[in-house]
Amino acid sequence: MIAIDSILTLGAVGLTGLGITSAALLKGWQGWLDVRRLEIARIQDGGAPVATGGRIEIADLRERVRKLEAIAAGIDL
Numbered sequence: 001m002i003a004i005d006s007i008l009t010l011g012a013v014g015l016t017g018l019g020i021t022s023a024a025l026l027k028g029w030q031g032w033l034d035v036r037r038l039e040i041a042r043i044q045d046g047g048a049p050v051a052t053g054g055r056i057e058i059a060d061l062r063e064r065v066r067k068l069e070a071i072a073a074g075i076d077l
Helices: 004-044 054-073
Strands: none
Touching: none
């Protein structure tokens, strides 16, 4: 049979672990909210939303890489 001391110790360790995990998740949540607040403030100040140009920027980067690879291979575009 498991002693009561062992059960109390396991319970305390579990509760401590739950507290640490909850604190870490809360810190991450607060950080995420801060990022979202900054994005909203940026949009309200007249800046472009962060996610809007993401695909366009990736397409531009791919095109640049393609051109650089062609230059490196000696192909004239």
